[in-house]
Amino acid sequence: MKALVLHAVGNLRYEEVPLPEPGAGEVLVRVAYCGVCGSDIPRIFSKGTYRYPLIPGHEFAGVVERCGEGVSAFAPGDRVAVFPLVWCGRCAACEKGRYVQCEQYDYLGSRRDGAFADYVVAPARNLLRVPEGVSLQDAAMTEPASVALHALRRAGGCAPGEIVAVFGAGPIGLMTAMWARAMGASDVLLFDIVQEKLALAKSLGFERVHLSVQEDPQQVVAQMTNQQGAHLCIEAAGVPPTLLQACACARRGGRVVILGNPSADVTLPASLISQLMRREATLHGTWNSEYSVYSPDDDWHTALQAMASGKLRLQPLITHRVPLRRAVETLHAMREGKGFFCKVLIHPDGREED
Numbered sequence: 001m002k003a004l005v006l007h008a009v010g011n012l013r014y015e016e017v018p019l020p021e022p023g024a025g026e027v028l029v030r031v032a033y034c035g036v037c038g039s040d041i042p043r044i045f046s047k048g049t050y051r052y053p054l055i056p057g058h059e060f061a062g063v064v065e066r067c068g069e070g071v072s073a074f075a076p077g078d079r080v081a082v083f084p085l086v087w088c089g090r091c092a093a094c095e096k097g098r099y100v101q102c103e104q105y106d107y108l109g110s111r112r113d114g115a116f117a118d119y120v121v122a123p124a125r126n127l128l129r130v131p132e133g134v135s136l137q138d139a140a141m142t143e144p145a146s147v148a149l150h151a152l153r154r155a156g157g158c159a160p161g162e163i164v165a166v167f168g169a170g171p172i173g174l175m176t177a178m179w180a181r182a183m184g185a186s187d188v189l190l191f192d193i194v195q196e197k198l199a200l201a202k203s204l205g206f207e208r209v210h211l212s213v214q215e216d217p218q219q220v221v222a223q224m225t226n227q228q229g230a231h232l233c234i235e236a237a238g239v240p241p242t243l244l245q246a247c248a249c250a251r252r253g254g255r256v257v258i259l260g261n262p263s264a265d266v267t268l269p270a271s272l273i274s275q276l277m278r279r280e281a282t283l284h285g286t287w288n289s290e291y292s293v294y295s296p297d298d299d300w301h302t303a304l305q306a307m308a309s310g311k312l313r314l315q316p317l318i319t320h321r322v323p324l325r326r327a328v329e330t331l332h333a334m335r336e337g338k339g340f341f342c343k344v345l346i347h348p349d350g351r352e353e354d
Contacts, residue, residue: 002324002349003055003117009048012328017055020113020121022068027124029080033140033321034115035059036334036344038170038238039261043110045335050111057116057346058084058109061130061139071124079130081142082115082122083291083300084108100288116327118348125293128300131308137321138307140345141175141314145307146289146299147259148175152183153299154286155232155255160184165221165230167246168237168260169197169209171317171343176234176259177206182311185232189224191217191245192237196340204316212245221249228252229279234259240266247272250281257284317343325349 001019006012022028034057043049044056064078074080086106087094093101108114108122130139152158164180166173169192177188189208190201198209210220221230229251235243238260246256247268276283289299296305306312319342322330327346334341 001118003113004057004324004327004346005053005055006044006049007053010045012044012056012331014325014328017117019119022066022071022121024069025071025124026068026121027064027071027074027080027127028066028068029062029082029115029120029122029127030065031060031115031117031120031348032062032136033060033345033347035140035144036331036346037144038172040109041331041335042263044331054110055113055115055117055120056109057114057120058107059140059143060115060120061136061142062115062120063136064127065119067124074124074127079136079139080127081130081139081300081304082108082120083126083128084114084122084143085288085291086112086123086126097292097294099291116324116346118324126291128304131304134304134307135315137318137345138314139304141317141343142300142303142307143289144172144343145175145303145312145314146291148172149179149303150289150299151176151234151236151257151259151286152179152232153290154284155257155282158183158185158232161186162231163187163189163225164232164234165189165191165217165246165249166234166236167191167217167242168235169194169201170236172259173234173236174201174204174317174342175314176236177201178204178312180232181206182306187224189221189230191220191242194340197342200316200342217245218248225251229254231255233257236260238263240264244268244272247276247281247283250276250279252279253281254279255282255284257286259286314343318345320344322346323349
Protein backbone atom coordinates (compact mmCIF):
# COMPACT_ATOMS: atom_id res chain seq x y z
CA MET A 1 0.00 0.00 0.00
CA LYS A 2 1.01 3.65 -0.27
CA ALA A 3 1.71 5.70 2.85
CA LEU A 4 3.47 8.78 4.18
CA VAL A 5 6.31 7.45 6.31
CA LEU A 6 8.25 9.57 8.80
CA HIS A 7 11.85 8.29 8.94
CA ALA A 8 13.26 11.10 11.10
CA VAL A 9 12.36 14.67 12.02
CA GLY A 10 11.58 16.42 8.74
CA ASN A 11 12.12 13.27 6.68
CA LEU A 12 8.63 12.38 5.47
CA ARG A 13 8.41 10.17 2.39
CA TYR A 14 5.59 9.00 0.15
CA GLU A 15 6.40 5.35 -0.43
CA GLU A 16 5.15 1.80 -0.69
CA VAL A 17 4.98 -0.27 2.49
CA PRO A 18 3.60 -3.73 3.35
CA LEU A 19 -0.14 -3.99 3.88
CA PRO A 20 -0.70 -4.46 7.64
CA GLU A 21 -2.50 -7.54 8.90
CA PRO A 22 -5.11 -7.33 11.66
CA GLY A 23 -4.40 -9.50 14.68
CA ALA A 24 -6.88 -10.95 17.15
CA GLY A 25 -9.39 -8.32 18.18
CA GLU A 26 -8.24 -5.93 15.45
CA VAL A 27 -9.71 -4.60 12.22
CA LEU A 28 -8.09 -3.52 8.95
CA VAL A 29 -9.68 -0.21 7.91
CA ARG A 30 -9.48 1.16 4.37
CA VAL A 31 -8.88 4.84 4.97
CA ALA A 32 -11.32 7.23 3.30
CA TYR A 33 -10.06 10.53 4.71
CA CYS A 34 -7.54 11.51 7.37
CA GLY A 35 -7.44 15.06 8.71
CA VAL A 36 -4.25 16.98 9.38
CA CYS A 37 -4.17 17.98 13.05
CA GLY A 38 -2.34 21.06 14.26
CA SER A 39 -0.11 18.70 16.24
CA ASP A 40 0.93 16.80 13.09
CA ILE A 41 3.02 19.69 11.75
CA PRO A 42 5.44 19.97 14.73
CA ARG A 43 5.39 16.17 15.12
CA ILE A 44 6.64 15.78 11.54
CA PHE A 45 8.93 18.78 11.19
CA SER A 46 10.31 19.72 14.61
CA LYS A 47 9.38 17.70 17.69
CA GLY A 48 9.51 14.23 16.20
CA THR A 49 7.66 11.16 17.37
CA TYR A 50 8.15 8.11 19.57
CA ARG A 51 9.72 5.76 17.03
CA TYR A 52 10.85 5.58 13.42
CA PRO A 53 9.80 4.75 10.84
CA LEU A 54 6.21 5.70 11.60
CA ILE A 55 3.08 6.59 9.61
CA PRO A 56 1.42 9.71 11.12
CA GLY A 57 -2.28 10.59 11.05
CA HIS A 58 -4.93 10.09 13.74
CA GLU A 59 -8.08 11.99 12.62
CA PHE A 60 -9.71 9.54 10.24
CA ALA A 61 -12.66 7.54 9.04
CA GLY A 62 -12.95 4.71 6.58
CA VAL A 63 -14.49 1.35 5.70
CA VAL A 64 -13.82 -2.00 7.33
CA GLU A 65 -11.78 -4.14 4.93
CA ARG A 66 -11.05 -7.22 7.02
CA CYS A 67 -11.57 -8.38 10.60
CA GLY A 68 -9.09 -10.26 12.74
CA GLU A 69 -9.82 -13.31 14.85
CA GLY A 70 -12.55 -12.87 17.44
CA VAL A 71 -14.10 -9.73 15.93
CA SER A 72 -17.85 -10.14 15.51
CA ALA A 73 -19.21 -6.62 16.09
CA PHE A 74 -18.02 -5.37 12.67
CA ALA A 75 -17.97 -6.73 9.14
CA PRO A 76 -16.35 -5.73 5.85
CA GLY A 77 -18.14 -2.74 4.36
CA ASP A 78 -19.02 -1.07 7.67
CA ARG A 79 -18.31 2.67 7.67
CA VAL A 80 -16.40 3.64 10.81
CA ALA A 81 -14.73 6.45 12.70
CA VAL A 82 -11.79 5.45 14.88
CA PHE A 83 -10.79 6.63 18.36
CA PRO A 84 -6.98 6.82 18.05
CA LEU A 85 -5.96 6.32 21.69
CA VAL A 86 -5.23 2.65 22.42
CA TRP A 87 -5.66 2.10 26.15
CA CYS A 88 -3.99 -0.62 28.20
CA GLY A 89 -7.12 -1.83 30.04
CA ARG A 90 -5.14 -2.58 33.21
CA CYS A 91 -4.38 0.70 34.99
CA ALA A 92 -6.62 2.44 37.54
CA ALA A 93 -7.93 4.93 34.95
CA CYS A 94 -8.87 2.18 32.51
CA GLU A 95 -10.69 0.25 35.23
CA LYS A 96 -12.91 3.33 35.67
CA GLY A 97 -13.45 3.70 31.92
CA ARG A 98 -11.33 6.88 31.83
CA TYR A 99 -9.35 5.72 28.82
CA VAL A 100 -8.07 9.22 28.04
CA GLN A 101 -6.17 9.09 31.37
CA CYS A 102 -4.60 5.68 30.68
CA GLU A 103 -1.15 5.45 32.23
CA GLN A 104 0.34 3.24 29.49
CA TYR A 105 -1.54 4.21 26.36
CA ASP A 106 -0.52 3.71 22.75
CA TYR A 107 -1.63 6.09 20.01
CA LEU A 108 -2.31 5.73 16.29
CA GLY A 109 -0.21 8.19 14.33
CA SER A 110 2.33 9.03 17.02
CA ARG A 111 3.27 5.80 18.83
CA ARG A 112 2.06 3.24 16.28
CA ASP A 113 1.29 3.54 12.58
CA GLY A 114 -1.59 5.86 11.75
CA ALA A 115 -3.80 6.77 8.80
CA PHE A 116 -1.75 8.83 6.34
CA ALA A 117 -1.99 5.65 4.32
CA ASP A 118 -4.29 3.47 2.23
CA TYR A 119 -5.02 1.19 5.20
CA VAL A 120 -4.58 1.17 8.97
CA VAL A 121 -5.04 -1.48 11.67
CA ALA A 122 -6.95 -0.55 14.84
CA PRO A 123 -8.50 -2.44 17.76
CA ALA A 124 -12.15 -3.27 17.10
CA ARG A 125 -13.08 -1.68 20.45
CA ASN A 126 -11.90 1.70 19.06
CA LEU A 127 -14.36 1.70 16.16
CA LEU A 128 -17.71 3.50 15.97
CA ARG A 129 -20.22 3.08 13.17
CA VAL A 130 -20.81 6.22 11.15
CA PRO A 131 -24.54 7.10 11.19
CA GLU A 132 -26.56 7.25 7.99
CA GLY A 133 -26.43 10.70 6.45
CA VAL A 134 -22.95 11.46 7.78
CA SER A 135 -20.29 11.52 5.07
CA LEU A 136 -16.89 9.95 5.59
CA GLN A 137 -15.40 13.42 5.17
CA ASP A 138 -17.42 14.64 8.15
CA ALA A 139 -16.71 11.45 10.08
CA ALA A 140 -12.96 12.02 9.63
CA MET A 141 -13.42 15.17 11.75
CA THR A 142 -15.03 13.32 14.66
CA GLU A 143 -11.77 13.41 16.61
CA PRO A 144 -11.27 17.22 16.62
CA ALA A 145 -15.01 17.78 17.07
CA SER A 146 -14.91 15.53 20.15
CA VAL A 147 -11.83 17.30 21.50
CA ALA A 148 -13.62 20.66 21.14
CA LEU A 149 -16.72 19.33 22.88
CA HIS A 150 -14.62 17.83 25.67
CA ALA A 151 -12.98 21.21 26.29
CA LEU A 152 -16.36 22.80 26.94
CA ARG A 153 -17.53 19.91 29.09
CA ARG A 154 -14.38 20.19 31.21
CA ALA A 155 -15.58 23.67 32.16
CA GLY A 156 -19.09 22.46 32.95
CA GLY A 157 -20.48 23.15 29.52
CA CYS A 158 -21.91 26.44 28.34
CA ALA A 159 -25.17 27.63 29.87
CA PRO A 160 -27.73 29.56 27.81
CA GLY A 161 -27.05 33.28 28.05
CA GLU A 162 -23.34 32.96 28.76
CA ILE A 163 -20.69 34.90 26.85
CA VAL A 164 -17.85 32.78 25.47
CA ALA A 165 -14.53 34.09 24.16
CA VAL A 166 -12.42 31.80 21.94
CA PHE A 167 -8.79 32.71 21.37
CA GLY A 168 -7.60 31.08 18.14
CA ALA A 169 -9.87 30.53 15.13
CA GLY A 170 -8.25 27.46 13.63
CA PRO A 171 -10.27 24.28 13.09
CA ILE A 172 -10.40 23.35 16.79
CA GLY A 173 -11.26 26.91 17.83
CA LEU A 174 -14.05 27.13 15.26
CA MET A 175 -15.46 23.76 16.35
CA THR A 176 -15.41 24.93 19.97
CA ALA A 177 -17.30 28.05 18.93
CA MET A 178 -19.85 25.90 17.09
CA TRP A 179 -20.44 23.78 20.17
CA ALA A 180 -20.77 26.87 22.38
CA ARG A 181 -23.37 28.32 20.04
CA ALA A 182 -25.26 25.01 19.95
CA MET A 183 -25.26 24.91 23.75
CA GLY A 184 -26.99 28.29 23.89
CA ALA A 185 -24.25 30.86 24.40
CA SER A 186 -25.71 34.32 23.95
CA ASP A 187 -22.52 35.60 22.32
CA VAL A 188 -19.39 33.90 21.00
CA LEU A 189 -16.39 36.13 20.42
CA LEU A 190 -13.52 34.87 18.26
CA PHE A 191 -10.00 36.31 18.25
CA ASP A 192 -7.16 35.56 15.85
CA ILE A 193 -4.26 37.24 14.06
CA VAL A 194 -5.11 35.78 10.63
CA GLN A 195 -7.77 37.66 8.69
CA GLU A 196 -8.70 34.65 6.53
CA LYS A 197 -9.59 32.61 9.62
CA LEU A 198 -11.89 35.33 10.86
CA ALA A 199 -13.48 35.66 7.42
CA LEU A 200 -14.25 31.94 7.52
CA ALA A 201 -15.68 32.32 11.02
CA LYS A 202 -17.92 35.12 9.77
CA SER A 203 -19.13 32.93 6.89
CA LEU A 204 -20.15 30.38 9.55
CA GLY A 205 -22.41 32.96 11.16
CA PHE A 206 -20.13 34.32 13.87
CA GLU A 207 -20.48 38.08 13.79
CA ARG A 208 -18.19 39.00 16.67
CA VAL A 209 -14.80 38.24 15.16
CA HIS A 210 -11.77 40.35 16.01
CA LEU A 211 -8.27 40.74 14.62
CA SER A 212 -6.08 40.70 17.70
CA VAL A 213 -3.29 42.73 16.09
CA GLN A 214 -5.74 45.62 15.63
CA GLU A 215 -8.11 45.22 18.59
CA ASP A 216 -7.06 44.46 22.15
CA PRO A 217 -9.07 41.38 23.23
CA GLN A 218 -9.33 42.54 26.84
CA GLN A 219 -10.84 45.86 25.76
CA VAL A 220 -13.22 44.17 23.31
CA VAL A 221 -14.49 41.73 25.96
CA ALA A 222 -14.80 44.51 28.55
CA GLN A 223 -16.87 46.64 26.17
CA MET A 224 -19.07 43.68 25.25
CA THR A 225 -19.75 42.69 28.86
CA ASN A 226 -20.15 46.01 30.63
CA GLN A 227 -16.65 45.55 32.12
CA GLN A 228 -17.63 42.18 33.63
CA GLY A 229 -15.60 39.81 31.45
CA ALA A 230 -16.55 36.58 29.69
CA HIS A 231 -18.15 33.65 31.50
CA LEU A 232 -15.94 31.19 29.64
CA CYS A 233 -12.62 31.76 27.86
CA ILE A 234 -11.11 29.08 25.62
CA GLU A 235 -7.42 29.21 24.68
CA ALA A 236 -7.30 27.34 21.37
CA ALA A 237 -4.12 28.61 19.72
CA GLY A 238 -1.38 27.17 21.92
CA VAL A 239 0.76 30.33 22.07
CA PRO A 240 1.69 32.32 25.20
CA PRO A 241 -0.11 35.61 24.32
CA THR A 242 -3.50 33.93 23.86
CA LEU A 243 -3.30 32.15 27.22
CA LEU A 244 -2.57 35.46 28.92
CA GLN A 245 -5.46 37.06 27.05
CA ALA A 246 -7.85 34.26 27.98
CA CYS A 247 -6.94 34.58 31.67
CA ALA A 248 -7.26 38.36 31.59
CA CYS A 249 -10.72 38.25 29.99
CA ALA A 250 -12.42 35.95 32.52
CA ARG A 251 -15.02 37.52 34.79
CA ARG A 252 -15.55 36.96 38.51
CA GLY A 253 -16.24 33.26 38.92
CA GLY A 254 -15.37 32.70 35.26
CA ARG A 255 -13.71 29.69 33.70
CA VAL A 256 -10.63 29.40 31.49
CA VAL A 257 -9.86 26.27 29.46
CA ILE A 258 -6.38 25.50 28.14
CA LEU A 259 -7.09 23.67 24.88
CA GLY A 260 -4.22 24.53 22.52
CA ASN A 261 -0.99 22.53 22.74
CA PRO A 262 1.65 24.91 24.18
CA SER A 263 4.31 26.04 21.72
CA ALA A 264 6.50 27.69 24.37
CA ASP A 265 6.78 28.40 28.08
CA VAL A 266 4.25 30.85 29.51
CA THR A 267 5.06 33.33 32.29
CA LEU A 268 2.06 34.63 34.21
CA PRO A 269 2.63 38.16 35.57
CA ALA A 270 2.00 38.56 39.29
CA SER A 271 -0.72 41.11 38.56
CA LEU A 272 -2.59 38.61 36.37
CA ILE A 273 -2.28 35.86 38.98
CA SER A 274 -3.64 38.28 41.57
CA GLN A 275 -6.51 39.13 39.22
CA LEU A 276 -7.36 35.44 38.76
CA MET A 277 -7.25 34.93 42.52
CA ARG A 278 -9.45 37.91 43.34
CA ARG A 279 -11.94 36.93 40.67
CA GLU A 280 -11.86 33.32 41.88
CA ALA A 281 -11.61 32.19 38.28
CA THR A 282 -11.15 28.50 37.54
CA LEU A 283 -8.42 27.25 35.20
CA HIS A 284 -9.23 23.93 33.49
CA GLY A 285 -6.80 21.66 31.72
CA THR A 286 -8.16 19.49 28.92
CA TRP A 287 -6.65 16.75 26.78
CA ASN A 288 -8.16 14.59 24.12
CA SER A 289 -11.78 13.46 24.60
CA GLU A 290 -13.98 10.98 26.40
CA TYR A 291 -14.73 7.71 24.63
CA SER A 292 -16.79 4.80 25.94
CA VAL A 293 -17.07 1.22 24.76
CA TYR A 294 -20.28 0.48 26.67
CA SER A 295 -22.22 3.76 26.68
CA PRO A 296 -23.27 6.26 24.00
CA ASP A 297 -22.93 9.09 26.53
CA ASP A 298 -19.48 10.29 25.52
CA ASP A 299 -17.89 12.97 23.34
CA TRP A 300 -17.50 10.73 20.26
CA HIS A 301 -21.08 9.45 20.11
CA THR A 302 -22.37 12.96 20.81
CA ALA A 303 -20.30 14.43 17.99
CA LEU A 304 -21.48 11.85 15.46
CA GLN A 305 -25.10 12.28 16.55
CA ALA A 306 -24.78 16.06 16.18
CA MET A 307 -23.47 15.60 12.64
CA ALA A 308 -26.32 13.23 11.80
CA SER A 309 -28.94 15.68 13.07
CA GLY A 310 -27.42 18.66 11.29
CA LYS A 311 -26.64 20.36 14.58
CA LEU A 312 -22.93 20.30 13.76
CA ARG A 313 -22.02 21.22 10.17
CA LEU A 314 -18.32 20.70 9.54
CA GLN A 315 -18.08 20.66 5.73
CA PRO A 316 -17.45 24.45 5.52
CA LEU A 317 -14.25 23.99 7.51
CA ILE A 318 -12.66 21.85 4.78
CA THR A 319 -10.36 23.97 2.61
CA HIS A 320 -8.25 21.21 1.03
CA ARG A 321 -8.73 17.57 -0.03
CA VAL A 322 -5.35 16.18 -0.99
CA PRO A 323 -4.32 12.76 -2.39
CA LEU A 324 -1.50 10.92 -0.65
CA ARG A 325 0.87 11.43 -3.57
CA ARG A 326 0.69 15.23 -3.11
CA ALA A 327 0.39 15.34 0.67
CA VAL A 328 4.09 15.85 1.49
CA GLU A 329 4.06 19.03 -0.59
CA THR A 330 0.91 20.23 1.15
CA LEU A 331 2.29 19.54 4.63
CA HIS A 332 5.41 21.57 3.81
CA ALA A 333 3.19 24.43 2.59
CA MET A 334 1.20 24.31 5.83
CA ARG A 335 4.39 24.45 7.88
CA GLU A 336 5.74 27.40 5.87
CA GLY A 337 2.42 29.28 5.87
CA LYS A 338 2.13 29.28 2.10
CA GLY A 339 -1.56 29.97 1.69
CA PHE A 340 -4.59 29.68 3.93
CA PHE A 341 -5.46 26.28 5.39
CA CYS A 342 -8.30 25.36 7.70
CA LYS A 343 -9.16 21.66 7.77
CA VAL A 344 -7.05 19.61 5.36
CA LEU A 345 -8.16 16.06 4.52
CA ILE A 346 -5.71 13.56 3.03
CA HIS A 347 -7.17 10.66 1.06
CA PRO A 348 -5.85 7.62 -0.85
CA ASP A 349 -4.75 8.31 -4.41
CA GLY A 350 -7.62 6.40 -6.02
CA ARG A 351 -10.35 8.48 -4.39
CA GLU A 352 -11.75 11.46 -6.26
CA GLU A 353 -10.68 14.89 -5.00
CA ASP A 354 -14.30 15.97 -4.61
